Amino acid sequence: MSTNKQVTLSRRNVIKGGLLLGTVAAISIMPIKVLKAEETVKENTTVKTKKQIGFSYDEGKCIKCESCVRICQETYQWESDTPWRRLLKNDKGNALSMSCNHCADPACAKVCPVKAYSKRDSDGIVIHDASKCVGCGYCLYACPYHAPHIQKKTGAVSKCHFCYNLQDTGSGPRCVGVCPTKALTIGDMKELSKKGNLDYKGLPSSKITNPSMIIIPKA
Amino acid sequence: MGHWGWLIAIYLFLGGLGAGAYLASFAAEKGLLGKKTNLDRLGYVVSGPIVAFGAFLLIFDLGQGLKKPWLIINMFLNFSSVMTWGIYILSAFICVAFIKAFFLWKKRQAPAVISYLGAILALATAAYTGMLLAVVEGIPFWNSYLMPVVFVVSALSTGLSLTSLLAHFFEKQQVHEMRVSQVHLGLVATEIVALAAFFALIYSGSQGTIAKISANMLLTESLSIPFWLLLVIIGLVGPLAFYLLQARSNKKVLLTSGDQNSALNSERGGIGLLLCDGAVMVGGLTLRCLIIFAALPVWNGILS
Incomplete structure (x- = not known):
């Protein structure tokens, strides 16, 4: 055989x-x-x-009122379990208000198969165009900060766009405008990166995507 | 987070399975699976439909793309996205595999360039299913260059199994070439080594603690039962032992070389082989599912 x-x-x-x-x-x-x-x-x-603007969060000044989160939700009407901005807290009294960090090397934009993400040359804002999004979810895995979420209603991803429309007319983003203690501010990353970075309290290494956000921990 | 599930796992499995089946028939056609072979057709025939079906499943995993399917055409756009590469590779492979199958159906010799192009695209398809995960830095467990290696070896192994199974049921000419079992023994052994190296790399700490926690889920925690039972014992060690025993008894048969004896042996080997081929495919599917389910993000989203 x-x-x-x-x-x-x-x-x-x-x-x-x-x-x-x-x-x-x-x-x-x-x-x-x-x-x-x-x-x-x-x-x-x-x-x-290229110019890159970013967020600065001063933990010592933050009173955890969550105004930044509330105004963002009221303005952009995102679903509560797919937030654009969150106020993270731990039981040791630390806090961090964070949204999309408009990274210098945005992992979301790199992996997105339909080019729904674009990064503006003028200020480095990363904008997601929901009308192009197929909802494959690849960016949800790629982003180390959990910034993009798939909205249940549309099936498309959405995330913070730094209120680029307001910034174009000369005013700042809503979250920064509403902050009563100026804990959350924006600035040019060239200046901000001299004051700090985002490597804090278990957050992922900033080497992965080079986020445009710094945290000034409380003393 | 945690958007991908069963559909993606099945898709990755079918991608590898189809590519592997093509390569099994390609190897058989090139005489790498023994002089007499019945594996040189069915792998080609099923490879295109299997990969196409896998890609079709993927559509149901899309959020907005499911409601507005015309958006899917844009998935060819971003050349920095591995998913876009995959869309190109898969589309090309499905086309070439169907062309190759068409030639078989017409009982005509396909041009060599088609066969070779298909083989290269099949290899790329199998590698892509691993690459898709390996480039994600946000998931340390996936972010390993050994991931595509494990996926490619598993694809070759499951593809060979599927082709052997199909040949047993659908080919009139039945041959039991020892060579097939030898090749399969090599593949299963390589997969075990690759998988061991994959875990060794993670436990060496080069991918950080989160990757280790993922690996712990598989080896000792919530996913350990399917890992050890379905993947390691049924999918890898079982087939390895069977192919080893077969190679051994084959040697004995050669020495005694009784005709009756050898016929008996191959009959027993027949049923065992079928079970073995099924087990290899169960292991392959389990592997994809476990890798998807063990994904933990580099940061869990809370302040420590």
Whole structure:
């Protein structure tokens, strides 16, 4: 029945197998390197030349009134379990008001297959165009800060857009405007990054996406 | 967070399965699976439909895309997105696989360039299913260059199993080439090594503590039962042991070389082989599901 062959591992077969394995390894490893290289190129060029605005949060000044969260919800009517802005608190009395960080290397924009995300050259604001979004959810995994959410009603992603429409008319974002103690402010990242960063209390390393937000921890 | 579930896992599995089936038939056609073979057609035939069906399933996982399907065409747009690469690779592979199947149906020799192009695209499809996850830095457990390696080896193994199963039921000519089991033994062994290396890399700490917590879920915690039972024992160690035993008894048969004896043996091997092929596919599907379900974000969204 079975045409029994002796196990013969000829040199030819070994070379063939080696080539196959090599190709597999090359195909699987190369793109990671390409993506990483892309990132470093971006870091070296765009970040330093283009303007990037960002948030600054002064924990010592924050009275945890949540006005920033409320005004954002009232203005943009997002569903409560898919928030644009959140006030994070722990039981040690720490707090952090955070939205999308309009990263210098936005992971969401990189992975989005339909180019729903765009980053403005003029100020670095990352805007998501819900009309293009297919709702694949890839950006939800890519963003380390949980900024994009899929809205139940539309099935499309939505997230903070830094009130770009208000900023274009010369006023600041609603959350910053409503903050009674000026704990939440905005500024140019060139200045802000001298005062701090976002590596705080278990937050992911800012090396992943280079977020445009700093926190000044309370003393 | 946690948007992806069963559909994505099944899609990743079918992507690998279809690609693997194509490559199994390609290997058989090139004589890598023994001189006499009946695996050189069915893998080609099913590969296109399987990958197409997987991609079709994916549409049901879309939020807005399900309601407004015309938006899906834009998924070809962003060249920095691995998902966009995947859309290109999958579309191309499905086309080439259908062309190859068409030639088989017409009983004509397909141009070599079609067969080779299909094989390269099949490899790319299998690698893509791993790449999709491996580039996500927000999920440390996925963010490993060994992820595509594990997925490719598993794709080859499940594809070979599917093709063998189909050949057993649908091909008139029945052959039991020892060579197929030898190749499959190699694949299963490689998959075990790759999976072990994958976990070793995570426990070396190079991907941080969150990746370790994900790995713990699989090895010792909530997902440990399907991991050890369905993936390791049924999907990997079982087939490995079976193929090893088969290789051994085959040697004995060669020595005694009684005709009756050998016929008996291959009959027993037949049922075992079928079970084994089924088990390999169960393991492959379990692998995809577990990897999707064990995803933990690099940050859980709360202040420590």
